[in-house]
Amino acid sequence: MARTRGSLTPQDAMASLSATVQRRWKTWLVSPDEQNSVDLPLHPPTGKATAQDVTAASAWVRSWQNWEKTHPQARVVWVEKSWTAAGLGRQLLPDRLQVAGVDALVSLTGTTRYWRGLVRRFAALAGASPAPAVREAAAAVLPRWRDLDDADLSRVHAVVDWFLAHPSSGLMPRAVPVEGVHGKWLESHRTLVTRLVAAHRGDTSGKTVATLTDLGLVEREAQVRLRLPEGLPGWAGVPGDVTLTWSGAAGLWAEELTGSAPPPVTGVLLVENLETFLALPASPGRMLLWGAGYSARRWATLPWLADLPVWYWGDLDADGFAILSAVRSHLPQVQSVLMDEAAVRRWLQLGTVDSNPDRKNLSALTASEDAARDLLASSGNLRIEQERILLSEAVDALTGAGFYEED
Template sequence: MSLVEAVEPQLGARIGRLRRTAHTLLQHGARVEPAVLVRVARLDDADVEVLCAALDWLGDHPDDIARLTERQLPVPGMDTKWLPRHGTLLRDLAGWDVRAHLRRRSAVAHLTYVDPEYRATGARRHDAWTSGDSHRLAYRPRTVLVVENRDCRLDFPDLPGTIVVEGSGKAATWLLADVPWVRSAERVVYWGDLDADGFEILDRFRTALATPSDEGGAACTVTSILMDADTIHRYGDLGVVRDRRGRRIERTAVDLTSLTEVERTAYYAVTTRGAAPVRRIEQERLPLVVAAELVAALTEAPSQGSHFM
């Protein structure tokens, strides 16, 4: 049997599915281009059905889209994570960017007050800020420390004039870039996991804050702590090379234009294509007292109290 004879049945089946898929999409009002059709054909039948259901719902409810978030679309078979995964494909089939017209979810930033003078009052230590709501902080921070991990926020040591905010990983930029008291602080400090994701989050966060916000917030500088080669060397024994499922962590470096040279050296160390002794040092493994000392060193007048609001 020749190679052509061997693959012909498989090719025939694939071509047949492409034709059926194209016909189905056209019936649901999709704009079908060859390149888009090839992408749709990579989906399983269940996702194709959801695509068609989404196209039908959008056609029947053109005025409802602006009042819903991407998790609220009442499309049969669509789970809350479906649109983030397939939004680009739906855009190309529908001919317009569905996600851009959805209502943006309110950002909720969880924070901890660590100013010792304030804490001595016995008032609440933990708080939350929701965008668009009427809210008043206990005091105006001179320093805002953004951390990636909840444990680090909840247990951070006392530090004058400081509020510690939970950045929630990759959501940090979306959550905090437009918060007015973040941009108005004298200094903004970021501390994330010492891994590829941590540096990429830092890069996006710093880039976002380097320009004024849409709401008129001023541009500001972001400084990092414990995200350098010295930290890798000092705490390398706490690092890992495998993820929680036991798979080797393999990440290739990308061009992060907002990193400093010191940060970039550490980033390359954990994303090298060769063997690496450390691929990830999670921030909660590091001593909080060391982090507090580094933030205090950045503060011009660490002995001064905060301005209670």
């Protein structure tokens, strides 16, 4: 469709309205009775601009005349403007597009069905007449529940009610007596459940209820899996692959840390995935630590890691870089391996679509790591799993990074 520079065509206006609607879902859920309207300037061409291309300017006016006839949900405001410079005198031109109310906005942008679905699911989650704090909390975590099926929405509602009635149950997560709920379900929906429980208790920030322990449950102590180097003092006869409780792992080499001797390891490699953790060869003095996904954020706080050389190798995807950034926030000396732009280019043919292509700012990444993220995004939001990279080339990269010693 013809247009003049700076003037909005109907297609331009619809794209702008669609973007506005997408931004306002949460606001509308919090304040369903609030009048929401849009007043969009259309920037009609001046007489001087029209003189340069009268045909395009006239076609632009006709496009709005035709559009107005078929879109009764909106109002096009026509204003008399001077086109004297183009030899056309004064003309009545479309100046603004006005849409009043949520119903009109969703109808105009073709999102009525989606919006009604959100409202229905919101009511199933928060109740028919939720308190303002609960309404705000549920809207704030919209991405956590908009794709849940009806069964899970009902479970969330039932679980929140149960925790409100039993604030100090002392149960293990898998023992919560709500049908269909188990430890993994609770962990997967923890943010949603804790925010709603906190809101019901009057905390709109969601900070006082952030963990399963805050819900009155007793969590099993986290377990840390390590592959220790051979010949460690006091570890004779102990398998090199050991699993320790969090407190046991944190207490390793406590005497060395409080005295003058360093821990009896010379460096640690955190590996995101178990298969790679098990497949990598051992090296004298070096420890392998299974990151177990986002658990690596906690492992990074192990006190004996603070003064050791630390390497991190994870998946080339949104989660892998988020984990790396979180680990480096605790351990600024962390050096990543196979998580730069060169690694992405080398293994791009093995990429698959990332189902969670989050591009949030990760302040602890290097320029090279950020470039790797950009390349994955520009290549179609791809991810490259750690396990798909040839082990021999991974060992070469780890050797080049200093984890393994040169032969």
